[in-house]
Amino acid sequence: MKKEFQIISELIKENTRVLDVGCGDGTLMKHLKDNKNIDTRGLEISKNNVQDCISKGLSIIEGNAEKDLHQFQNLSFDYVILSQTLQAFYNPEKVIEDLLRVANKAIVTIPNFGYWKVRIHLLFKGTMPVTENLPNEWYNTPNIHMCTIKDFFNFCSEKKIELYKSIALNGEKTSLINKNNINIKNLSSKLGIFVINK
Amino acid sequence: MNVKKNIKKIIVKKSLKLDCGETINDYPLAYETYGTLNEKKDNAILVFHALTGDQFVTNTNPITNKPGWWSHLVGTSKAIDTNKFFVICVNVIGGCMGSFGPSSIDPKTNKTYGTNFPVITINDMVNAQYNLLEFFEIDQLYSVLGGSMGGMQVLQFVANFPNKTKTAIPIACTASHSAQNIAFNELGRQSIMADVNWKEGNYSKLDLSPDKGLAVARMAAHITYLSKKGLQEKFGRKLQEKDNLNFSFDADFQIESYLRYQGSIFVDRFDANSYLYITRAMDYFDLVKEFEGNLSKAFEKTKTKFFIISFTSDWLYPTLENKEIVIALNSSGANVGFIEITSDKGHDSFLLNVPEFLKTVKNFLETNYKKI
Numbered sequence: 001m002k003k004e005f006q007i008i009s010e011l012i013k014e015n016t017r018v019l020d021v022g023c024g025d026g027t028l029m030k031h032l033k034d035n036k037n038i039d040t041r042g043l044e045i046s047k048n049n050v051q052d053c054i055s056k057g058l059s060i061i062e063g064n065a066e067k068d069l070h071q072f073q074n075l076s077f078d079y080v081i082l083s084q085t086l087q088a089f090y091n092p093e094k095v096i097e098d099l100l101r102v103a104n105k106a107i108v109t110i111p112n113f114g115y116w117k118v119r120i121h122l123l124f125k126g127t128m129p130v131t132e133n134l135p136n137e138w139y140n141t142p143n144i145h146m147c148t149i150k151d152f153f154n155f156c157s158e159k160k161i162e163l164y165k166s167i168a169l170n171g172e173k174t175s176l177i178n179k180n181n182i183n184i185k186n187l188s189s190k191l192g193i194f195v196i197n198k
Numbered sequence: 199m200n201v202k203k204n205i206k207k208i209i210v211k212k213s214l215k216l217d218c219g220e221t222i223n224d225y226p227l228a229y230e231t232y233g234t235l236n237e238k239k240d241n242a243i244l245v246f247h248a249l250t251g252d253q254f255v256t257n258t259n260p261i262t263n264k265p266g267w268w269s270h271l272v273g274t275s276k277a278i279d280t281n282k283f284f285v286i287c288v289n290v291i292g293g294c295m296g297s298f299g300p301s302s303i304d305p306k307t308n309k310t311y312g313t314n315f316p317v318i319t320i321n322d323m324v325n326a327q328y329n330l331l332e333f334f335e336i337d338q339l340y341s342v343l344g345g346s347m348g349g350m351q352v353l354q355f356v357a358n359f360p361n362k363t364k365t366a367i368p369i370a371c372t373a374s375h376s377a378q379n380i381a382f383n384e385l386g387r388q389s390i391m392a393d394v395n396w397k398e399g400n401y402s403k404l405d406l407s408p409d410k411g412l413a414v415a416r417m418a419a420h421i422t423y424l425s426k427k428g429l430q431e432k433f434g435r436k437l438q439e440k441d442n443l444n445f446s447f448d449a450d451f452q453i454e455s456y457l458r459y460q461g462s463i464f465v466d467r468f469d470a471n472s473y474l475y476i477t478r479a480m481d482y483f484d485l486v487k488e489f490e491g492n493l494s495k496a497f498e499k500t501k502t503k504f505f506i507i508s509f510t511s512d513w514l515y516p517t518l519e520n521k522e523i524v525i526a527l528n529s530s531g532a533n534v535g536f537i538e539i540t541s542d543k544g545h546d547s548f549l550l551n552v553p554e555f556l557k558t559v560k561n562f563l564e565t566n567y568k569k570i
Contacts, residue, residue, distance in 0.1 A: 041528075041534075047537065047540070047554070050537050051557065051558065051561060053535075054505075054535065054537075054558065054561045054562050054565060055561055055565055056565070057565045057566055057568075057569045058535075059503070059533050059534060059535050060535045060536075060537075061524060061528075061534065061535060061536040062536055062537045062538055063536070071521075071524060071525040071528050071529075072528055073528070073529050076528070076529075076531065
């Protein structure tokens with residue numbers, strides 16, 4: 001399992017209820033269910049991924065976070081996970097609002113557009129960055145609302161969303177993000193993992 | 199019709215109070231089974247049939263000599279593998295394949311009930327079928343599943359008996375029959391009643407049969423089971439065994455010929471009064487109202503794991519209505535999954551060879567059987 005999922009898994013307490021939005025093939029949900037006795041639900045847009053989740057015995061609902069989160073009641077989960085998908089929504093602000101409505105805590109991970117390699121790419125090549133975490137070209141990318149770790153950090157403070165925990169991930173290395181190191185973390189991290197609550 | 203004598207039946211002694219207020223007892227329930235019930239009795243699946251279905255789910259239907267209505271799904275190594283599972287299907291009450299229905303003989307008059315048969319509901323059908331669990335001494339089913347009216351019975355079954363099945367798969371159905379659904383059913387009923395041979399439902403006593411009315415009802419309904427795209431691709435404006443229009447009211451077009459054929463074979467196997475009663479039961483189905491406008495209350499007490507399936511081109515029981523069930527289940531905190539299968543074959547998709555659908559059912563049933 002990838003490092004990002006290991007970190008998310010460590011952030012979640014045992015015997016809780018978790019909704020994984022955009023759960024992919026269900027790798028993380030299965031891990032949570034098998035190792036932490038977690039009651040999981042998944043929301044996934046790709047039919048192939050839905051089949052993979054069924055094969056894993058997971059409870060999976062085909063759907064899209066922007067259209068289908070409304071079906072979950074207020075605070076019906078302890079945690080909701082949104083892994084590297086926020087940038088693909090038409091209205092990320094509304095999605096974050098909905099995540100914080102259905103669960104006590106939301107774990108949101110963000111591919112960092114402020115990572116130095118991304119900046120170098122744009123600065124020297126002058127074309128839209130294509131990297132390991134952002135493999136698409138500008139004309140076919142699903143990522144329409146790219147942001148940096150710092151953008152998300154600022155967004156939370158503007159919207160009065162509490163940042164319970166902020167973790168920077170660079171390869172296998174993790175570190176905590178805070179007000180004082182945000183500029184350097186925004187340059188050095190490929191991924192940001194945020195635990196937020198209202 | 200002697201083959202009908204060989205149909206498996208139980209006579210239910212226990213009385214059943216119907217929603218209409220009448221009480222019935224000592225009534226027959228015709229059923230069929232496939233596969234073997236294991237020693238632990240944990241591999242039983244109750245399949246509910248749709249409006250014009252019957253208990254002959256798979257293999258050759260002994261009455262029609264055609265393949266069972268769910269032959270694509272049920273059988274050796276199929277989506278519901280009869281090597282693993284014990285499949286039970288019961289002809290609904292109101293039906294005409296051996297269970298208590300309007301073509302049954304009324305002991306008081308020694309004639310068929312006809313329209314003296316009580317109006318029955320989906321709830322009544324499900325409560326009657328529950329007796330099969332007692333007959334086979336099955337404490338808990340592994341699954342209940344069905345499409346269309348079969349799906350409605352799945353929902354009603356779990357609402358009535360929240361602990362009696364581990365899993366449930368409602369397919370292409372609704373929790374509350376829509377105005378459009380009722381309208382199409384009414385069209386069918388009026389067509390039967392408009393047939394001069396219907397005789398207020400007393401046709402069998404007079405040795406008549408409202409075949410034309412029933413055939414038209416079937417033709418109209420059949421259109422609702424298909425999609426516009428499916429019809430266009432299969433038939434388009436193709437002519438039936440001719441090169442030019444006939445300038446008459448013969449079946450010039452293939453689609454006309456096809457519908458006429460569907461109507462004509464239907465009347466051989468189905469009773470017109472049963473059609474009236476069963477469509478009525480569907481129209482009366484409103485699980486939302488039964489639970490005071492809150493469908494999630496219907497599933498509050500259940501631990502059953504649900505999986506709901508809809509089809510993209512089904513406009514009779516569209517995805518949106520299926521999703522309302524998903525929402526209600528989520529609201530009650532129930533365990534629920536959902537998928538919309540891509541298919542051009544309309545509502546009928548659940549009866550046809552739609553590989554993604556068959557794969558989903560197999561995948562769900564087999565993965566969960568290992569785990570639960």
